[in-house]
Amino acid sequence: MAALLPPQRHEEKEPVSLPEKKRKKRKRTKHDPELERLDSLPWNSSLPNEEEDDAFSLFIGSGDLDGGFLSLEEINESEYGLDGPGVKKKISNKKKKKQKLEDFTEGSGEDVEADPAEGMAEEKNAKAKKKKKKSKKNKTKAVQQEDEPATVIDNKDNEEEEMPNEDETYPEFYEWNELRLHPLLMKSISRIGFKEPTPIQRACIPAAAHQGKDVIGAAETGSGKTLAFGLPIFQRLLEEREKAANMLEEKGEEAAKYAPKGVLRALIITPTRELALQVTDHLKEFGKDINVRVVPIVGGMSAEKQERLLKTRPEIIVGTPGRLWELISGGEKHLVELHSLSFFVLDEADRMVEAGHFCELQSIIEMLPMTKGATEGQSQNTQNCVTVSSLSRKKRQTFVFSATLSLSADFRRKLKRGSLKSKQSTEGLNSIEILSERAGMKPNAAIVDLTNASILAKNLEESFIECREEDKDAYLYYILSIHGERRTIVFCTSIAALRHISSILRILGINVSTLHAQMQQRARLKAIDRFRANEHGILVATDVAARGLDIPGVRTVVHYQLPHSAEVYVHRSGRTARASSDGCSIALISPNDSAKFASLCKSFSKESIKRFPLESSYMPEVMKRLSVARQIDKISRKDSQERANKSWLERSAESLELVVENYDSEEERVKNFKQKKACSVHLKKLQQELGGLISRPLRPKTFSHRYPTAAGVTHLIQHQFEELAKQKGDDNLVPGENKRRKMVVIGQDCVEPLQALRSAGREVLMDGKDMSQKRRNVENLRRKRKEEKKRLRDQRRKQKKQFQGRQ
Numbered sequence: 001m002a003a004l005l006p007p008q009r010h011e012e013k014e015p016v017s018l019p020e021k022k023r024k025k026r027k028r029t030k031h032d033p034e035l036e037r038l039d040s041l042p043w044n045s046s047l048p049n050e051e052e053d054d055a056f057s058l059f060i061g062s063g064d065l066d067g068g069f070l071s072l073e074e075i076n077e078s079e080y081g082l083d084g085p086g087v088k089k090k091i092s093n094k095k096k097k098k099q100k101l102e103d104f105t106e107g108s109g110e111d112v113e114a115d116p117a118e119g120m121a122e123e124k125n126a127k128a129k130k131k132k133k134k135s136k137k138n139k140t141k142a143v144q145q146e147d148e149p150a151t152v153i154d155n156k157d158n159e160e161e162e163m164p165n166e167d168e169t170y171p172e173f174y175e176w177n178e179l180r181l182h183p184l185l186m187k188s189i190s191r192i193g194f195k196e197p198t199p200i201q202r203a204c205i206p207a208a209a210h211q212g213k214d215v216i217g218a219a220e221t222g223s224g225k226t227l228a229f230g231l232p233i234f235q236r237l238l239e240e241r242e243k244a245a246n247m248l249e250e251k252g253e254e255a256a257k258y259a260p261k262g263v264l265r266a267l268i269i270t271p272t273r274e275l276a277l278q279v280t281d282h283l284k285e286f287g288k289d290i291n292v293r294v295v296p297i298v299g300g301m302s303a304e305k306q307e308r309l310l311k312t313r314p315e316i317i318v319g320t321p322g323r324l325w326e327l328i329s330g331g332e333k334h335l336v337e338l339h340s341l342s343f344f345v346l347d348e349a350d351r352m353v354e355a356g357h358f359c360e361l362q363s364i365i366e367m368l369p370m371t372k373g374a375t376e377g378q379s380q381n382t383q384n385c386v387t388v389s390s391l392s393r394k395k396r397q398t399f400v401f402s403a404t405l406s407l408s409a410d411f412r413r414k415l416k417r418g419s420l421k422s423k424q425s426t427e428g429l430n431s432i433e434i435l436s437e438r439a440g441m442k443p444n445a446a447i448v449d450l451t452n453a454s455i456l457a458k459n460l461e462e463s464f465i466e467c468r469e470e471d472k473d474a475y476l477y478y479i480l481s482i483h484g485e486r487r488t489i490v491f492c493t494s495i496a497a498l499r500h501i502s503s504i505l506r507i508l509g510i511n512v513s514t515l516h517a518q519m520q521q522r523a524r525l526k527a528i529d530r531f532r533a534n535e536h537g538i539l540v541a542t543d544v545a546a547r548g549l550d551i552p553g554v555r556t557v558v559h560y561q562l563p564h565s566a567e568v569y570v571h572r573s574g575r576t577a578r579a580s581s582d583g584c585s586i587a588l589i590s591p592n593d594s595a596k597f598a599s600l601c602k603s604f605s606k607e608s609i610k611r612f613p614l615e616s617s618y619m620p621e622v623m624k625r626l627s628v629a630r631q632i633d634k635i636s637r638k639d640s641q642e643r644a645n646k647s648w649l650e651r652s653a654e655s656l657e658l659v660v661e662n663y664d665s666e667e668e669r670v671k672n673f674k675q676k677k678a679c680s681v682h683l684k685k686l687q688q689e690l691g692g693l694i695s696r697p698l699r700p701k702t703f704s705h706r707y708p709t710a711a712g713v714t715h716l717i718q719h720q721f722e723e724l725a726k727q728k729g730d731d732n733l734v735p736g737e738n739k740r741r742k743m744v745v746i747g748q749d750c751v752e753p754l755q756a757l758r759s760a761g762r763e764v765l766m767d768g769k770d771m772s773q774k775r776r777n778v779e780n781l782r783r784k785r786k787e788e789k790k791r792l793r794d795q796r797r798k799q800k801k802q803f804q805g806r807q
C-alpha cells in the first residue's frame with residue numbers, strides 16, 4: 001500500500017524526523033481496507049486470460065515495481081521535473097505562499113486574451129484584484145525581508161505551518177486527504193461537494209499526479225473517470241505554478257519558464273462532440289478556482305467561435321479527432337505547439353479506434369513530439385517550438401481511459417518488459433495498443449482495471465421484454481405511459497428506426513427529444529438541453545449518445561434495438577445508474593434478437609436476467625391507440641414525402657432556371673384534388689379519434705368508468721388532472737363549493753420501471769441454447785402459418801374457379 005502514499009509535496013519539505021502524529025497517520029493509511037480491497041480486485045475475466053504473475057492486473061504496491069506504482073523511497077521529484085533548478089527549500093507561511101501563487105496566477109492571465117463571453121467579468125475582477133494585491137504584496141515583501149529570510153526547512157513547527165492541515169480545513173472531505181491534492185483543488189472539491197474519491201480516482205490520482213506515471217484506466221460507467229485524469233492535470237499545473245511563484249523573487253522573469261503560460265499543456269480527445277463539451281464543463285467547474293483555461297474544439301463549431309476560443313491560448317483543450325486534426329494539419333498556431341504538451345488523454349479510447357476516427361487520431365499522434373528516449377528527428381514540428389522549460393518538455397504523460405478497455409496479455413507483457421520503445425513493433429497488437437504505444441506510453445505505465453466480470457455498473461438492474469418485432473412500438477409506448485417516471489433514454493441502432501418511433505410517440509402525445517449523428521450540432525445540443533431541463537424527459541437516440549453522456553436523473557434505458565457489440569450495450573446501459581445512483585435497463589427482444597441477446601448475456605457472464613413485469617390488461621388499449629397512430633403516421637409521411645419531392649423538383653428547376661410545367665389533364669388534376677381532400681378528411685378523423693383516446697388515462701381492460709382510481713395514471717396525466725381541478729376551482733369559485741368541485745385522484749399505480757422491476761420482475765435463466773431453440777421454434781411456427789395461409793388461399797381460389805366453371 002505504500003505505493004499510494006508517498007507524499008511528494010511533503011517529501012520535498014519533510015524534516016528529518018516526522019512528527020509522531022503524521023507517522024501514525026501514514027501507518028493508518030498504509031493499511032487502508034479500501035486500498036487493500038482494490039489491491040485484491042482481479043482483472044476483468046472477460047478479457048484475455050492473465051498469467052498469474054502479471055504485475056499489471058491492478059498493480060497497487062507490491063514488491064515488484066515493474067509496471068506498477070513506485071514505492072515511497074523510489075520517488076525522485078527531480079526525475080519527474082517537479083522541482084525547478086536551484087529551488088531552495090524555504091519556509092514560508094501559508095498566507096505568503098497563497099499570495100505568491102495568486103500573484104503568479106494573476107500574471108498568467110494578463111497577457112491572455114479573454115473570451116469575450118466570460119472575459120469581461122474576469123478582466124474586471126482581475127483589475128480590482130491587481131490593485132488590491134499590489135499594495136498587499138508590497139506589505140508582504142517588506143515583512144518577509146525583515147522577518148523571514150529564506151532558510152532550509154529543518155524544524156517541525158515551520159513544517160506544520162507550511163502544509164495546511166486539510167483535516168481541519170475540510171473536515172467533511174477527509175477521505176480525499178490521502179490523495180494529497182493541492183489545497184485549491186480541495187477547495188473546488190468541497191465547493192462541488194464530492195465527499196470522497198471514487199475507486200478509480202483513488203487508484204489513478206497517486207500514480208498520475210504524484211508519481212508522474214502514464215495511466216491506462218478502466219472502470220464502470222459513471223464511476224468518475226473524468227476526474228481521475230482531470231485532477232492529476234490540475235495538480236501538476238498548480239504545482240508548477242507554485243514552484244514558479246516560489247522562485248519569482250529569486251529568478252524573476254526566468255521563473256515563469258517553470259510554469260509556462262499561454263501554452264497548450266493538455267490535449268484531451270473524446271470520440272463525440274457532446275462528450276467533449278461535457279468533459280470541458282466538468283473540468284471548467286474545477287478550473288474556476290485556479291484560473292486554468294479549458295476549451296472545447298469540436299466539429300460543428302463555428303470558425304469565429306473556434307478562433308475566439310483558441311485566441312485565449314487555453315492550457316487545456318478537449319476536442320474530437322476530426323476537428324483537431326483539421327486545425328493541427330492547417331497549422332493553427334496554438335495547437336501546433338504540441339511540444340509543450342504535458343498530458344495527452346484518450347477518453348473512451350476504444351471507441352476512437354473504430355472506423356471514422358482512427359486515421360485522424362493516428363495523424364495527431366504522429367505529430368506529437370517524442371517523449372524521453374526518442375530521437376529529436378522524429379518530431380515533426382520542432383520548427384514551431386517556442387522555448388519551454390525542461391520541466392514541461394521533459395515528459396508527457398499519456399492517459400488512456402474507458403469503461404470497456406481490453407488489453408491483450410501480450411501488450412501487458414510488453415509494458416511489463418518495458419519493450420514499448422520501438423514504433424515498428426506493433427505486430428499482434430490491437431488498435432488501441434498501437435495508439436497507446438505510438439502516443440509514447442511509457443513502459444512503467446500503471447494499469448488500473450476496476451471493471452468486474454460483467455463490466456456493467458453495479459447499481460444497474462437489467463431486464464428484458466420478449467415480443468414480436470412489430471410489437472416493439474406497443475411495448476415502448478406501454479413502458480413510457482405506464483412507467484414514464486423520471487428521465488428515460490431509448491436507444492436505436494438505426495436512424496430510420498429512431499425517426500419511426502419518435503414520430504409515433506409524438507403522434508401519441510409523448511414529447512420526445514431526438515439525437516443522432518445526422519443532426520446539426522446546434523440541434524444536437526438543443527436536444528440534450530431540452531432533455532436535461534425536463535425531469536421526466538425522454539430522449540430517443542442512436543449510439544452517438546451511448547458514450548460518456550452524463551445526465552443526472554436518467555433512471556431508465558430502453559434498448560429498442562440491440563446494439564452491434566457488447567461494449568456499446570455497456571455504454572448505453574451506463575447512461576443510468578451513474579455515480580452512486582441506481583437505474584434499470586429494458587431490452588426489447590424480438591425472436592430475431594434472441595441469439596444476439598443470449599450471446600450478450602454470455603459475454604457478461606450472466607446466468608439469469610429479469611423479465612420486465614407487464615400488465616397485459618393494458619395492451620388492448622395500447623394496441624388500439626397505436627393502430628390509429630400508425631395510420632396517422634403513414635398519411636403524414638406520404639404527405640411530407642410528396643411535399644419534399646415537389647419542393648426538390650422546384651428547387652432543382654429554379655437552380656437551372658427552368659420552368660416546371662404541369663402536364664396533368666384537367667381530369668387528373670380534379671382526381672388528385674379529390675384524393676387529397678379525402679385523405680385530409682380521413683387524417684382529421686383519425687386525429688380526432690386518437691385525441692379522444694389519449695385524452696383519457698391509459699386504462700386496463702377491467703377499468704371501471706364510475707370509480708376512477710387512477711389505475712395507470714402517469715405523472716403527466718395526473719398533472720393534467722390536477723391542472724384541470726385547479727382550473728375548475730378557479731373558474732367558478734363559489735365559497736363553500738370548493739370541496740365538491742375538486743377532482744381527487746385516488747391511488748397511484750404509476751411506478752418507475754426500476755421500482756416495478758424490483759417488486760415484480762421474474763428471474764429468467766439465460767441459456768444460450770434455449771434461446772436459439774426458441775428462435776428456431778418461432779421461425780418454424782411462422783413458416784407453418786405462412787404455408788397454411790397459402791394453402792387456404794389456393795383452396796379458396798380453386799373453389800372460386802370451380803364455382804365460376806359451374807355457372
Ligand SMILES: Nc1ncnc2c1ncn2[C@@H]1O[C@H](COP(=O)(O)OP(=O)(O)OP(=O)(O)O)[C@@H](O)[C@H]1O
Binds near residue numbers: 222223225226402549
Ligand atoms: N468523487 C466523486 N463523488 C461523487 N460524484 C462524483 C465523483 N467524481 C465524479 N462524480 C460524478 O459522477 C458522475 C460520472 O462521472 P464521469 O462522467 O466522470 O464518469 P465516467 O466514469 O467517465 O463515465 P462514462 O464511462 O460513462 O463516461 C458525474 O456526474 C460526476 O460529476
